[in-house]
Amino acid sequence: MTAEASAPIGLPGGPYDPPHARVLALAAAKWAAQPISALASLGVADVLADGPRRVADIAAAVGAHAPSLHRCLRAAACVGVFEEQEDGRYGLTPMADCLRRDAETPIRNWVLMLNEGPMWDSFGKLTETVRSGKAAFEVAHDRPLFEHLDKDAAFRSVYESAMGELTSELAAELVTALDFSGYGTLVDLGGGDGELLGTLLAHAPDSQGVLVERPHVIELARERLARLGVAERVRCVAGDATDEVPGGGDAYLIKNMLHCFDDDTALAVLRKVRAACHDDARLFVIEAVVPPGNGFHWAKLIDIEMLADNDGRERREEEWRDLLERAGFTLERVLPATPPQSVLVAHPAPAPYATPTPDSTPN
CATH class of the missing domain: 1.10.10.10 (Winged helix-like DNA-binding domain superfamily/Winged helix DNA-binding domain)
Incomplete structure (x- = not known):
């Protein structure tokens, strides 16, 4: 051969x-x-x-x-x-x-995001990250990734488009793997253009939705939700999903957000979700899960993107379990989804559960 x-x-x-x-x-x-x-x-x-x-x-x-x-x-x-x-x-x-x-599974914006401009430049500083622990993006551009996105509209457009490109495939898979029709209200935190929430609601005609996103994304989401025929059933909340978690939800969705944060910040977000949801609610965290061993897995490479871009990280199943438990949730199961994603299904744990300490919750 x-x-x-x-x-x-x-x-x-x-x-x-x-x-x-x-x-x-x-x-x-x-x-x-x-x-x-x-x-x-x-x-x-x-x-x-x-x-x-x-x-x-x-x-x-x-x-x-x-x-x-x-x-x-x-x-x-x-x-x-x-x-x-x-x-x-x-x-x-x-x-x-x-x-x-217009591909069925488009990745054009992913390719552009990873290989052009700010993110490509940051990888030249990865050695400095390994030495100091400071994100390579901030070393290269003198400001954190999310602050840069607020000031660079062209790159932000590519970034946000990339984040939404693979959602339709995942959403279609979720509606066949899980039945969301039993949840009266679905709350999607950082739900992007509404593709995921809208698809789930299209298959749950008696359910309502709440989408939390930044103001400029909300307008895109309204258009997407209208095309999916569910706009009248969704309340759009313009805000930062890390700060604002609407109460009253029966199912909370967090897709590809927590891996952008260090453990303390992710924990603070999860605790806000726990405080907002009732005891019979369910939490669906859609993230990569790092498997053990030396075998190839996308999560191990995406983790380097997180290392370079910000203070985020990919996590092993036991690390997700611990993080959820500290926030007041019990991990029920982990469902494999479109690579590299998995769906972590959790429910609120009965009180008391681990409470924040002064040095573990960001101001």
């Missing part, structure tokens, strides 16, 4: 290469990541949606330098993103198809 045949799709090198070549392939991942990002930014996948085209035609359509574009297409094709036909035309592969703006 040749090294080329053994290489996993999307990553150069393979187990039959010598160790130094495999390490080099990992360290040089930018050789694939940046061409793919450039092609995504130019909208090449959209141009190829109707079929393969010659490089000169693609370059003319996207406004690119044809020889440079060809080299990026060739590099992306060798790792399975795009493909060169025998006649020299380039076309989509299943992976390249995901870069279309």
Whole structure:
């Protein structure tokens, strides 16, 4: 078997290469990541949606330098993103198809967020993070990620779009794995554009919803909820989900928010949820769960993004269990979902439970 045949799709090198070549392939991942990002930014996948085209035609359509574009297409094709036909035309592969703006499972904004601008720059400071513990993003940009998002509207748009791209797939999976129709009111904290809450409510016609998000996101959410046909059943609360937790909910949803925080901040948020919910409510935390052992898992790599970006982290199941217990919840079960996500289902524990200490709750 040749090294080329053994290489996993999307990553150069393979187990039959010598160790130094495999390490080099990992360290040089930018050789694939940046061409793919450039092609995504130019909208090449959209141009190829109707079929393969010659490089000169693609370059003319996207406004690119044809020889440079060809080299990026060739590099992306060798790792399975795009493909060169025998006649020299380039076309989509299943992976390249995901870069279309209207793809069934789009990841274009994820690719741009990770490989362009502020987040790409911050990774050059990761060694400083390992030395000092200070987030690489703050080292690179002299301000924390979320403060930067408030001041950089263009990057914020890409960031928020990326956060919503994979939600539709997850939402569709949740409505088949869990029955939310028994919950009168669903409260989604930091619910983005409303895709998750709206999908759940579309399958629970007798339920109401509350969505808590920042003011500029609320307007996008109202549009999404209207398209899903549930807008009249959702109360939108403009605010910071880390500060404001509406009471009266029967089910509370927190998706991909707690991993952005250190344990003290995540604990403070969870305690606000516990104080807001009644004893028969349920909490659904949608996050990655780090498995034990040396095997590959996305959570172990996403954890490095959290290390670089802010004070957040991915957590093992026992760490989630401990965090929930300290906040006054009991972890019932962990359901696997669309990788790398899992759904942690918890219920309020009877009082007394661990109470905040002066040094564990942020001001």
